[in-house]
Amino acid sequence: VQLQASGGGLVQAGDSLRLSCGGSGRTFSGFRMGWFRQAAGKEREFVAAIDWSATSTLYAESVKGRFTISRDNAKNTVYLQMNSLKLEDTAVYYCAADSHRGVSPRLGDYDYWGQGTQVTVSS
Numbered sequence: 828v829q830l831q832a833s834g835g836g837l838v839q840a841g842d843s844l845r846l847s848c849g850g851s852g853r854t855f856s857g858f859r860m861g862w863f864r865q866a867a868g869k870e871r872e873f874v875a876a877i878d879w880s881a882t883s884t885l886y887a888e889s890v891k892g893r894f895t896i897s898r899d900n901a902k903n904t905v906y907l908q909m910n911s912l913k914l915e916d917t918a919v920y921y922c923a924a925d926s927h928r929g930v931s932p933r934l935g936d937y938d939y940w941g942q943g944t945q946v947t948v949s950s
Contacts (some may be wrong), residue, residue, distance in 0.1 A: 848907075848910065
């Protein structure tokens with residue numbers, strides 16, 4: 828089971844990026860998915876999560892209204908649309924998956940992790 832995150836890059840404040848996370852090894856259509864991030868020198872933190880059916884989503888307060896998580900189960904892929912990026916959004920972004928279906932913001936609730944993609948926001 829592998830997750831592959833992509834779409835990171837260097838952007839200016841106010842720009843947008845869309846991260847993608849594809850799964851291989853098995854289908855993730857019945858899994859909850861999440862995005863987390865880790866800035867340099869800081870602990871990994873929750874960003875957004877989506878349940879298996881895309882019925883429920885959850886966001887960290889810091890990204891609410893700017894980021895949108897979505898999924899395409901047919902493509903075994905989850906997305907994170909990031910708009911109005913801020914300097915403080917700079918971090919390595921990780922996608923995660925877990926076989927339970929309900930949405931969760933807790934790192935410990937996810938069994939599978941991708942390798943991370945760097946997002947750098949400059950002024």
